[in-house]
Amino acid sequence: xxxxxxxxxxxxxxxxLQRKLEGYCRRMSYxxxxxxxxxxxxxxxxxxxxxxxxxxxNFPAWVFGYLHREIQNANRRHRKxxxxxxxxxVAAPDHWSPPHELPVHQLLLDAPEVxxxxxxxxxxxGVRLLRPVERSVLLLHAVGEFKxxxxxxxxxxxIGTVMSGLARARQHVREHLAAIATExxxxxxxxxx
Amino acid sequence: xxxxxxxxxxxxxxxxxxxxxxxxxxxxxLADCPTCAEWFHLQSxxxxxxxxxxxxDRADPGLWARVLASAGAGPLPTRSGGRPGGRGALxxxxxxxxxxxxxxxxxxxxxxxxxxxxxxxTAGLHERVQSGREPFEFASTSDxxxxxxxxxxxxxxxxxxxxxxxxxxxxxxxxTDIDGQPAAYLRGRVGGTAVSxxxxxxxxxxxxxAQRAALRQYGIVHAPAGxxxxxxxxxxxxxxxxxxxxxxxxxxxxxxxxxSYPEHE
Numbered sequence: 001x002x003x004x005x006x007x008x009x010x011x012x013x014x015x016x017l018q019r020k021l022e023g024y025c026r027r028m029s030y031x032x033x034x035x036x037x038x039x040x041x042x043x044x045x046x047x048x049x050x051x052x053x054x055x056x057x058n059f060p061a062w063v064f065g066y067l068h069r070e071i072q073n074a075n076r077r078h079r080k081x082x083x084x085x086x087x088x089x090v091a092a093p094d095h096w097s098p099p100h101e102l103p104v105h106q107l108l109l110d111a112p113e114v115x116x117x118x119x120x121x122x123x124x125x126g127v128r129l130l131r132p133v134e135r136s137v138l139l140l141h142a143v144g145e146f147k148x149x150x151x152x153x154x155x156x157x158x159i160g161t162v163m164s165g166l167a168r169a170r171q172h173v174r175e176h177l178a179a180i181a182t183e184x185x186x187x188x189x190x191x192x193x
Numbered sequence: 194x195x196x197x198x199x200x201x202x203x204x205x206x207x208x209x210x211x212x213x214x215x216x217x218x219x220x221x222x223l224a225d226c227p228t229c230a231e232w233f234h235l236q237s238x239x240x241x242x243x244x245x246x247x248x249x250d251r252a253d254p255g256l257w258a259r260v261l262a263s264a265g266a267g268p269l270p271t272r273s274g275g276r277p278g279g280r281g282a283l284x285x286x287x288x289x290x291x292x293x294x295x296x297x298x299x300x301x302x303x304x305x306x307x308x309x310x311x312x313x314x315t316a317g318l319h320e321r322v323q324s325g326r327e328p329f330e331f332a333s334t335s336d337x338x339x340x341x342x343x344x345x346x347x348x349x350x351x352x353x354x355x356x357x358x359x360x361x362x363x364x365x366x367x368x369t370d371i372d373g374q375p376a377a378y379l380r381g382r383v384g385g386t387a388v389s390x391x392x393x394x395x396x397x398x399x400x401x402x403a404q405r406a407a408l409r410q411y412g413i414v415h416a417p418a419g420x421x422x423x424x425x426x427x428x429x430x431x432x433x434x435x436x437x438x439x440x441x442x443x444x445x446x447x448x449x450x451x452x453s454y455p456e457h458e
Binding site (some may be wrong): 007011016018020022023027035036039040043044047109110123127138139141142143145147148163166167170173174177 | 204205208210235236238239240243244246247248249253256257259260261263264265412449
């Protein structure tokens with residue numbers, strides 16, 4: 001394949017995904033400053049291997065796989081350099097089920113936009129507190145709009161891990177937001193008393 | 194299925210995952226249990242809001258031009274023999290402009306998208322149905338009943354968008370024609386807003402060459418029509434238009450959900 005034709009076809013596939021790739025990278029990488037380098041390495045690797053991509057198969061999952069591996073490597077290098085730990089992906093049973101009634105502040109259920117609009121940074125913070133695999137699953141689902149089997153393919157994990165990871169991630173994010181909403185309510189109540 | 198069993202499967206139902214039989218069982222339970230239907234609605238509403246916030250992020254406008262050029266996948270500036278501001282700079286500027294144009298085109302918030310004949314026709318139908326001027330043939334809030342209704346009435350399958358994906362709740366259906374071609378429409382609501390889904394044979398786009406050309410180029414077309422927003426995509430042998438006085442991003446979620454059935458993947 002001539003290089004210009006290859007680049008043209010690669011860009012045709014890539015351009016509709018750029019916002020999603022960038023958003024996923026920003027929320028997954030250890031620092032916003034690292035995003036350009038991580039994206040560049042991932043895109044360079046995917047472009048190098050584009051001859052191996054089978055036309056008509058799932059390009060979004062294929063290219064997100066490159067980005068995910070690059071983010072993992074960059075985060076690992078950073079942790080090693082900084083000698084800081086990150087919550088480990090401890091072995092968790094795939095058959096874990098969420099409780100029927102998730103603990104959610106009523107305001108969060110009745111008017112989620114009110115809570116979310118005022119604590120957008122807290123939501124980002126709550127996502128960063130998740131275990132890496134739970135964070136990846138949640139973001140690939142929310143930002144990448146992937147189905148469970150596609151997420152399993154990108155992360156190289158069983159689909160059961162995707163299902164349990166997503167359920168746990170959702171529960172933890174809700175608990176985090178509910179705690180913030182409760183705290184905000186109690187502060188307001190104290191202030192008004 | 195009990196309430197506890199239905200709620201146990203909420204994640205699968207919300208994400209349109211799991212097998213068809215499970216979805217049918219949960220849907221049947223929800224049709225009979227308003228408490229669970231409300232519970233599912235609130236859970237889904239919260240998850241959609243969280244997902245929307247996570248998906249919205251500030252973008253660095255020059256980032257992709259730099260990434261692509263450095264990765265060797267995009268136009269590179271000339272390294273020598275060119276005047277400053279010559280062909281290399283022009284290539285980068287053209288590339289950045291084209292990326293910007295694509296971002297603008299796909300942005301659901303752009304206000305100046307091209308008005309189109311099909312968008313106007315669809316918005317007109319939506320308004321007539323909402324005002325009662327178009328005969329409303331079949332009223333139902335059941336996805337399954339509405340899908341059955343279309344069998345034999347139009348020569349292509351019509352599905353309701355998975356409600357868990359886009360929050361489209363069907364209220365009824367009908368058959369009309371657009372430029373002599375049979376067309377199916379679904380009437381429903383997304384949040385508190387009336388939204389219609391129009392399903393046409395792909396050949397109907399022959400009467401709307403501008404939209405057909407835009408679809409070939411961009412894959413999805415947003416177009417305002419009076420007070421309404423519309424979004425158009427093709428799936429298999431059909432063209433699908435979603436219309437309503439709603440956020441174009443919400444309409445895009447409905448149309449993407451429509452295309453998420455296995456036969457469309």
